[in-house]
Amino acid sequence: EFVPHGAKDIRAFVIGDRVVAAMLRVSNTWKTNIWRGATPLPLEVTEEVEDVAVRAAKTIGCEVAGVDIMETERGLLVNEINSQPGWKGLQSTTQVNIAGEIAEHVISRARD
Template sequence: MSNWGIPIPETLFSIDPDDIEQQIDLLGGAPLIIKIQEGTHGLGVILAETKKSAKSIIDTFYKMDTNILMQEFIEESNGEDIRVFVIGDKVVASMKRTSGNDEFRSNVHRGGRTEAVKLTSKEEFMAINAAKHIGLGVAGVDLIRSKKGPLLIEINASPGLQGIEAATGVNVAKKIIQFVERNCRKK
């Protein structure tokens, strides 16, 4: 995404168990986010608040032969992110998700609250182009707002509808079906 001008948090794939400390330092140290590559609904996303805990978590994943990536922690996002639903070449709905309780993840499945949100033109551009660059006709694009501006944190190829329709009043499922019907006719 960075190559296409879409900003992301500092990120690296962790592949060498012998230089965990250097990997953490490359991201600016703790706190940092550790993600397993097969996670869903916020599962497998861990906030390591200290370097010691980060090393322990990463070492455990290595021993379990689990692929992980690490990202800088964007503290100013305050447990909020934005889910943008892109269908074709346009944004059809967007919501802000705010974490609940003592949770840092804002996923609805983790107790996050939702509300409709107005995107900036840059956020809309980022979401549409992120989906386009990886070839998705339907995508849930997750962004966070940071001191550096909006950052892309994830693109979901099969995003859930939980929360987005209630928060926005948009029948996203219907829009997906209409998109599929239009594109099946073209082929």
């Protein structure tokens, strides 16, 4: 099903039970991948985005995931869950040390 989304979407980076960073990706086409030329913009994470992203990642058993979310007339819709997400655009846009966040999570889980 094609879902109109205004050539933009949200990438929420989930680690464990939280979204550590998110960005809005704006494109000239329906494809909003950064490597395809979309522009990344910083985005403050709302409770709704965090809830949708974390639930989506947990549903498929991912502790680390890039969850792509579209804002539509029907509300927030998950478009894709990436179990091996890239974070170059996200890290440069948000200034969050994604690798450091992943490392901290792994160390914390190892201690549990």
